[in-house]
Structure formats: structure tokens, C-alpha cells
Amino acid sequence: MPRSLRVQQDCIDRVKLALHRNGFPSQRSLAEDVGFALATVNKFLTGKAVDYTTFEELCRKLELDWREISTLDLEVGSPQIFQPESICADENGSIVLPFSPRGYANGTLRVGGASPQGEQTGSAKDVLPSDISPRYPNGAVPLGSPFYLERIPAQAQIDREISKPGALVRIKAPREMGKTSLLLRVLASAQSLGYHTVSLNVAQVDKSILSDLERFLRCICTNVARQLQLKPRLDEYWDEDLGSKISCTNYFQHYLLEKISTPLVLVFDELNHIFEHPQIAHDFLPLLRSWYEEAKILPIWQKLRLIVVHSTEIYIPLQLNQSPFNVGLPIQLDAFSLAEVQQLARCYGLNWEDGAEAGQLMELVGGHPALVNIALYHLSCEDVTLAQLLKTAPTGTGIYHHHLQRHWVTLEQQPELAQALDRVMSATEPIALAPILAYKLSSLGLIDRSGDKAIPGCELYRQAFKK
Secondary structure, three states, X not given: OOXXXXXXXXXXXXXXXXXXXXXXXXXXXXXXXXXOOHHHHHHHHOOOOEEHHHHHHHHHHOOOXXXXXXXXXXXXXXXXXXXXXXXXXXXXXXXXXXXXOOOOOOOEEEEOOEOOOOOXXXXXXXXXXXXXXXXXXXXXXXXXXXXXXXXHHHHHHHHHHHOOOOOEXXXXXXXXXXXXXXXXXXXXXXXXXXXXXXXXXXXXXXXXXXXXXXXXXXHHHHHHHHHOOOOOOHXXXXXXXXXXXXXHHHHHHHHHHHHOOOOEEEEEEOOHHHHOOHHHHHHHHHHHHHHHHHOOOOHHHHHEEEEEEEOOOOOOOOOHHHOHHHOXXXXXXXXXXXXXXXXXHHHOXXXXXXXXXXXXXXXXXXXXXXXXXXXXXXXXXXXXXXXXXXXXXXXXXXXXXXXXXXXXXXXXXXXXXXXXXXXXXXXXXXXXXXXXXXXXXXXXXXXXXXXXXXXXXXXXXXXHHOO
């Protein structure tokens, strides 16, 4: 992987617009949110070189595709990237690049021209295809990536469920456990069946909208219409006398669902953000439940297949017949098992067949998908040995520095969370926490639940966050 990337000059304005579009009023606010130095963020936003992992993390935060806006900083060498002076041509006119990823015995990739067998070869942009060189694990794993560990039982269950009229699926797991990567594959499967798919991420909704039910419902309706490539036409179906919930329901029933001929898979991702706005949650969550119930009565509602994704248990009390969290198919994403860590290690080209190395890593991170992938990435790049990784993991020089720093920023902004986490990390047995604190720490993935009590999410967190 390249060690250093920079924003293309013609993309700098686009990046700066993304800063404000994603709710960051200044470079400093972005730096504080991701836990990077202000100077680093300034370099990124002004087209100066920053290291690869920092570049990709900032792109993820600004909802930018790093591959579209980046250019390699050729002034910084990398053992896995060719150097310009190393380029040469073979007798067929193909450019030959020195390259030695796992799986390439001859250590070269050919670009352009024809191969000795007469086969047409790729272009220069194919020099580092994703199936040869792993990308730094950050955010969702792209479709087709060989570094994705299939969640076969879960996806098979969801695929079967959304093929049923009026289905509802509930996916629950802490952050960075693979929910979004699974969703990508579920939606791709639905699209292969000819279904319409719409994904709404509640975390991206402005707080001002989340504090007003009518604005929130109109935001949903407009977003769904546009993703279906329909004109919003809200004012034709909105009636102040009926109220926003009935208006929203009528809009779905008499406009959106009428306009489509195949089922609609509608995803509400990061729905847990609605929990933090009880005045909205008390109306919106029963509304979702009512749409699910309508499918039992009106055939048109059978076109709607709902998927709700959240990071933790809901802590807002709802009547049993109004909650969408006690109906439909529940899916719980758990940590990787020892066998799954070994399987993923093979994808990265590591020989961990005896289970010893995988066991050591699991003792540290407990099979946490994001933490396992980060470790395997660095080990496959030979940046660090397993012994060094285990020794430095909870420190500022370890491979998890940025991951832990992001959590530190959150904890510093919410001292009551930091105090509660310290109690959990210092305890020798599970302890009880106030529901709202347990909810927030569980959502972050920093703690696990043992019955109604809290325990450290993994040994890495215990070492890093113990006072």
C-alpha cells in the first residue's frame, strides 16, 4: 500500500465543500472529531501529502471515495509501490513493473500492450487491483473484496426474509462489527432480484431535523422519492389537519408504493441515533411498526420490506404493540470465532493454520472484526511482527493508535462516560451502570453486556482505558 497520498489539485474544492456538508464548521472541528492534529487535517485539505491510513480515515469521515480524489505522493517511497525509475518495457512493448504481492511468483505486473501469449493486458490504473493488495480496513468492505469474511448464516436468513411480503429485519451490533458491509451485500442481493433499494443513514440527518417530527418525516419522504428517481411531490399528499404521521403514511401508500412495480427494500441504518431524541422516537418507531402491520391488511404495503440497523438495545420505553423491536427477524452480529480469524488470515496470505497466532490476537481483541482486520492488514504488509503488535497495541505507538484516539476524543467530550468506563475497566467482575451510560458505551463497542451488567469489550480496551 502507498505510505503517502495527497488530494488531487482539481478535487480540493470538492473536499472543502464536503467538510461543511458533513457538519464540520472548521478544520479544527474535524481534527477534534477524528483525533488528528490540526496541521495534519490542514495538509489533507490543502493537497499536501499525508499517510495512507490518515488519508482514508479523513475521506471516510467526509463521505468521500479516497480512490476518486487521491494521487500517489511519489516523493515518499513504499516497499509495495513501484518507483518511477524502475519502469521498463519488455520485448512486446508492455510496461513491466517490479511488484511482489503474495500470489505473484514472478514479481511483475504487465501494463498495456499484449502478453507473450497474445492476451490483452490491463491499463495503468489496474496496477494495484483490490484483490491483490489489501486496502487499509476502514468502513465498509467493498463488494467483491477478497478480504471480506462472509456472514453466511446471517445473510442467508436476511435474503430469505426480505423475499417475503411485508418483511421486517432487525440487525443489531456495536459499531465496527460489520453491519454496513453486510448491508451492502444484502442490498446487492435484493437488486439482483429486481427489487428497489433505498438506504437512509439516520446519523447523517441534521440535529435540527431530528428535533422536529414533521421535518424528519418530510426528510425521509423526500430522500426515498429521490433515490427512487421520483419527484418528491410532498405538498400534494401532506395535510396539516391529518398530522405528519398520517401524511407520511399516505405519501408512502398512495404515491411511492403505487409508483413502483417491484418490492422496495428500505433500510434505516444507525437507527440508534433516533434513541437520543425521545420526542421523535416515541412517534417514529411506532410508525414503523404500523407500516409492518399494514402489510397484513393491505396488499400494497406488502411491497415494503423494512430493515432497521442499530448499535445497541433501545432504552426508550415503548408499549409492546408499538415497538418495531419485538417483531420481524432479529439478526445479531457477533465477534469472529477462532476459525473465522484463521480463515480471514488466509485471505491476507498469512499461515495461521495451527491457531496459535489467531488465539493470541483474540486474547487481545476478542474477535472484534475491525480490530482483527487492522491487525491482519499490518501483519500482511510486514509493518510489524505479532510480538511487537501485542506489546504496543494499547500505546500511542501501536497499530490501534488512531482507533483508540477516536474513542479518547469521545470520552474527553463526555466525562460521565469516561468515569463509567473507568469503573468497568477497573472492576474484577461485571458491574451495573445507569441505562443511558451502558447504552452509549455499548454502542461504541467499548463494553459488552453480561446480563444486565457491563464488562470490558476486550483486553485491548481494558489496557488502554483503565485509569
